[in-house]
Amino acid sequence: MEKVPMTAAGYNRLVEELKHLKSVERPNVIKQIAEAREHGDLSENAEYHAARERQSFIEGRVAELEDKISRAEVIDPAKLSGDTVKFGATVTLADEDTDEEITYQIVGQDESDIKQGLLSIQAPLARALINKSVGDSVEVSTPGGSKMYEIVTLSFR
Numbered sequence: 448m449e450k451v452p453m454t455a456a457g458y459n460r461l462v463e464e465l466k467h468l469k470s471v472e473r474p475n476v477i478k479q480i481a482e483a484r485e486h487g488d489l490s491e492n493a494e495y496h497a498a499r500e501r502q503s504f505i506e507g508r509v510a511e512l513e514d515k516i517s518r519a520e521v522i523d524p525a526k527l528s529g530d531t532v533k534f535g536a537t538v539t540l541a542d543e544d545t546d547e548e549i550t551y552q553i554v555g556q557d558e559s560d561i562k563q564g565l566l567s568i569q570a571p572l573a574r575a576l577i578n579k580s581v582g583d584s585v586e587v588s589t590p591g592g593s594k595m596y597e598i599v600t601l602s603f604r
Contacts (some may be wrong), residue, residue, distance in 0.1 A: 449474075450519070451518045451519050451555060451556075452555050453519055453520070453557065454521070454524060454554055454555065455523060457555045457558030460513055460557075460558065461557060462587060465513065468476075468509050469509065470567075473502075476505060477502070479501070480495065483495035511534045515557065524537070524552070524603045524604060525604055529603075530581070530601065531579065531580050532553065532580075533553075534568055535554070536552070536553050536601055537550060537551070537572060537603065537604060538550065538551055538552075538555075538598060538601055539598075539600040540596040540597065540598060540599060541597045541599050542596060543584065543597055544594070544595065548599060551565070552564060553566050553567075553573045553576070553577075554566065555567070556569045572585075572587050572596075579598055581598050581600060582597070583597070583598050584596065584597050
């Protein structure tokens with residue numbers, strides 16, 4: 448069974464979502480199904496079919512979350528150190544064409560949010576950065592063509 452790396456914040460978000468689905472969403476959809484059944488003929492009951500579809504989605508998401516939580520490997524970036532990029536690292540990159548700088552923290556797949564500077568470990572840029580050091584250049588294929596970045600700073604926080 449493959450471990451799923453994530454930060455404590457990402458782990459806590461998954462646990463909270465699971466609790467919400469089990470304690471709020473699941474009972475609500477069960478109530479909606481019961482109410483829709485009271486309206487009679489289920490074959491032409493759109494409310495019933497919508498509620499069953501929602502229930503299916505909720506149950507699938509619960510199973511997915513339970514699986515990820517059971518395989519979670521919670522990593523605290525503040526306890527990491529070193530001079531190469533790895534999971535949890537906060538990296539400042541300079542675009543070699545424009546000299547524009549951008550900072551990302553490499554996080555688990557479920558907690559990534561580019562707008563917040565959280566880059567998934569599965570992203571092509573993150574994979575290109577792994578095991579590189581400050582001063583190294585990396586090339587990443589993007590839809591707009593190849594881009595070159597230089598690692599300016601590296602920290603673990």
